[in-house]
Amino acid sequence: MEENIQKKSGFVTLIGRPNVGKSTLMNHLIGQKIAITSDKPQTTRNRVQTVYTDDRGQIIFLDTPGIHKAKNKLGEYMVNVAEHTLKEVDVILWLVEPATFIGAGERHIAEQLKNVKTPVILVINKIDTVKNQDEILTFIAAYKDVCDFAEIVPLSALKDKNTDLLTELIFKYLPYGPQFYDEDTVTDQPMRQIASELIREKALRLLDDEIPHGIAVTIEKMKERRGGLIDIEASIVCERESHKGIIIGKGGSMLKRIGIEARKEIESMMDTQVNLQLWVKVRKEWRDNELYLKNYGYNQ
């Protein structure tokens, strides 16, 4: 490693209620889609780590599942991941919706933050949805008393508005020190994990509300042929026979759509051709079964 006393580096976590745009923001900050996103809550289940590097130094982002009240063992696991992270990082980004109403979800997060000394930057996301920009001042005023914020930044993750300012403010709070990763590193996620997450994302986005929470994706096989083509066999695991039917769809149409969309994105991610085969399996109540949870990658 080259010596670089001038550079900064550190860890930043994104927290906030489901669907406020944490994964979208992280993807835009690093300039590449690594974390999956959807309009469904609890899209993110594991901690996803990504790396941003420029002349100023290196920011390591941790996209966590949201902090919420757990309903099953999978939920408990997700909440643990999120709460644990708060104490390990250099900066916390707390994302909220552009609103003056501060709900129970936000109060719960504010309670958690009372016990940590880490600087908190409040990010008021989705300002592209605010018609009258003067309103943003009222949102800032409403949040000022909730917590002792280091900074407050209104922005749009989706439209990439004001995100450069956020990066600058993050660097302000990072310590000087050596880089943790080489400059080409974008994530610590193995390709297998990214592939299974991309399949899960397509299923989340294409399926109706009730099913997505009960699905997991496992990669059974991932192998490169001579010439570069990659064969992937994966299973979508669901909790009921009736769900299996919906995931497969009429004459296999839904599974085919999920497969096509996932394949395209995995191909662009891996920069090579992919042959993707998808199966659907039923595992009743896997979300409350430690063994299944472990098997599907939800353990640390």
Ligand code: GDP
């Ligand atoms: P997470 O659950 O906090 O990780 O949220 P996601 O990143 O999965 O985003 C949830 C939904 O909000 C998705 O449909 C995103 O496209 C949408 N979203 C995220 N950021 C913005 C934004 O700045 N503006 C708008 N209009 N939508 C956004």
Ligand code: K
């Ligand atoms: K989401």
Ligand code: MG
């Ligand atoms: Mg997310």
